Amino acid sequence: MDKLNFKDFQLSNTILESLQKLGYNSPSEVQEKVIPLILKNKDIIVKSQTGSGKTAAFAIPICEKIEIEEKNPQALVLTPTRELALQIKEDFSYIGRLKKINCTAVFGKEPISLQIKKLKQRVHVVTGTPGRILDHIERNTLVLEKIKYLVIDEADEMLSRGFMEQVESVIGSLPKNRTTLLFSATIPDEILKLCNVYMENPLNIEVQCESSVKDRITQMYYKIEAPYKFSLLNKIIYTERPDSSMIFCRTKKNVDDLVLQMKARKYSCEALHGGMLQNERIDKIESFKRGEFTFLICTDIAARGIDVENITHIINYDIPMERENYIHRIGRTGRFTSNGTAITFVTPKEYLYLKKIEEYFHITIKEGSIPSLEEVETGKKLFYEKLKSAPKRKEDKSTKFNRDITKIYISAGKRKKIRPRDVAGTISSIPGVNPEDIGIIDIKDNFSYVDILFGKAEMVLEGLQHKTIKGKTIRAEKAQK
Numbered sequence: 429m430d431k432l433n434f435k436d437f438q439l440s441n442t443i444l445e446s447l448q449k450l451g452y453n454s455p456s457e458v459q460e461k462v463i464p465l466i467l468k469n470k471d472i473i474v475k476s477q478t479g480s481g482k483t484a485a486f487a488i489p490i491c492e493k494i495e496i497e498e499k500n501p502q503a504l505v506l507t508p509t510r511e512l513a514l515q516i517k518e519d520f521s522y523i524g525r526l527k528k529i530n531c532t533a534v535f536g537k538e539p540i541s542l543q544i545k546k547l548k549q550r551v552h553v554v555t556g557t558p559g560r561i562l563d564h565i566e567r568n569t570l571v572l573e574k575i576k577y578l579v580i581d582e583a584d585e586m587l588s589r590g591f592m593e594q595v596e597s598v599i600g601s602l603p604k605n606r607t608t609l610l611f612s613a614t615i616p617d618e619i620l621k622l623c624n625v626y627m628e629n630p631l632n633i634e635v636q637c638e639s640s641v642k643d644r645i646t647q648m649y650y651k652i653e654a655p656y657k658f659s660l661l662n663k664i665i666y667t668e669r670p671d672s673s674m675i676f677c678r679t680k681k682n683v684d685d686l687v688l689q690m691k692a693r694k695y696s697c698e699a700l701h702g703g704m705l706q707n708e709r710i711d712k713i714e715s716f717k718r719g720e721f722t723f724l725i726c727t728d729i730a731a732r733g734i735d736v737e738n739i740t741h742i743i744n745y746d747i748p749m750e751r752e753n754y755i756h757r758i759g760r761t762g763r764f765t766s767n768g769t770a771i772t773f774v775t776p777k778e779y780l781y782l783k784k785i786e787e788y789f790h791i792t793i794k795e796g797s798i799p800s801l802e803e804v805e806t807g808k809k810l811f812y813e814k815l816k817s818a819p820k821r822k823e824d825k826s827t828k829f830n831r832d833i834t835k836i837y838i839s840a841g842k843r844k845k846i847r848p849r850d851v852a853g854t855i856s857s858i859p860g861v862n863p864e865d866i867g868i869i870d871i872k873d874n875f876s877y878v879d880i881l882f883g884k885a886e887m888v889l890e891g892l893q894h895k896t897i898k899g900k901t902i903r904a905e906k907a908q909k
């Protein structure tokens with residue numbers, strides 16, 4: 429059978445164009461199976477792994493179905509972690525950007541007042557962790573009456589974190605006339621029970637890509653006593669010379685200790701763990717995505733939901749204690765269709781854990797041979813030569829997407845009684861600029877941001893020099909952020 433094309437799903441042009449900008453040329457297996465069903469509003473249970481393109485599998489049809497004029501949220505996505513909530517929000521924002529879909533993420537540890545403000549605006553899609561979503565529902569700050577789609581993502585993880593009760597409370601508050609979509613890597617009985625209660629004749633979809641993820645990732649382990657781990661890590665770095673790598677440790681302290689040792693050797697590395705402030709964590713992830721440093725040393729909080737392109741190596745400096753985390757960790761590489769290497773350090777005492785991981789996932793992880801002195805010496809030279817060349821900046825989704833989208837700043841906002849339609853009116857009155865060239869308009873108290881599409885920012889900035897908005901003089905320039 430010929431490979432399907434996104435056009436075959438009869439999606440609207442704004443969505444097709446966004447997919448093209450994102451470089452999504454043809455649908456993945458899960459997308460092929462799931463998109464047509466969601467477009468027909470069928471309830472589905474999808475067994476699939478992260479890395480299969482499952483986020484877009486639900487985000488594409490939901491974006492297609494969103495009614496842009498509706499003020500209240502139409503889709504709710506529940507996720508087990510903040511990182512995943514943000515990742516999914518980002519995916520929705522890109523896929524829905526040209527259609528002007530507004531998506532917001534809400535999660536614990538971020539001031540609730542900030543989220544309440546965001547939820548007061550026109551928001552089409554809300555992603556978030558169950559606890560904080562429930563909090564907003566109880567405060568009446570999240571209006572649910574127009575919700576047509578509920579997505580429960582990584583349901584198995586939700587279950588193992590003890591979030592199921594909260595998930596059920598959220599479901600109980602939603603309109604009955606909705607489509608429910610559940611995604612999970614495994615479907616334990618408790619989840620099936622939930623599906624039977626809250627879903628209508630759900631269809632079961634299974635995606636076989638688990639094996640292809642395994643095929644794309646070369647996995648090996650090294651038996652090593654704890655005190656020699658750092659020395660082995662150096663050898664591997666020299667011989668493998670990763671372009672971009674995540675190194676997983678068991679605890680925050682292990683992360684901090686390893687970062688100190690690696691910085692002393694001048695490796696380009698940063699830490700990421702739960703002891704850091706939320707903002708700091710997000711900044712680190714963003715800068716890692718842009719390729720600003722090579723090694724992200726982290727705990728398992730980074731094992732899920734972080735979607736960074738072209739991670740070449742995952743190194744389990746400490747073997748994961750929970751076997752599920754093994755697949756989540758190594759799934760950060762070999763994303764979609766790229767290849768990757770996953771290396772696990774195992775102390776003799778931990779050998780049993782390795783065997784359990786192999787048994788659980790029906791895989792055989794081969795033992796790596798420790799590089800010889802000669803290999804290390806040659807590798808070291810090549811490693812330092814590579815360092816001399818400028819670091820390779822990664823073109824992440826935002827760079828790809830933003831090539832012809834520019835955010836502009838306008839020095840007037842709510843306090844001057846400016847509304848989105850005033851801004852849109854003024855901008856589209858500039859000769860050569862059409863309403864379709866205006867993307868998301870974000871009105872703050874004292875200023876506003878507007879996305880200008882199709883490379884027309886210069887034309888708009890020039891035009892605004894001679895314009896007022898609602899009779900008020902304004903200053904407009906390229907936004908700094």
Ligand code: AMP
Pocket residue numbers: 451452453454455456459477478479480481482483484735763764
């Ligand atoms: P996910 O399984 O949702 O975590 O997605 C894995 C990765 O695949 C993400 O980086 C997506 O941006 C990317 N992706 C999803 N769908 C496609 C597609 N059709 N073509 C190319 N990349 C895709």
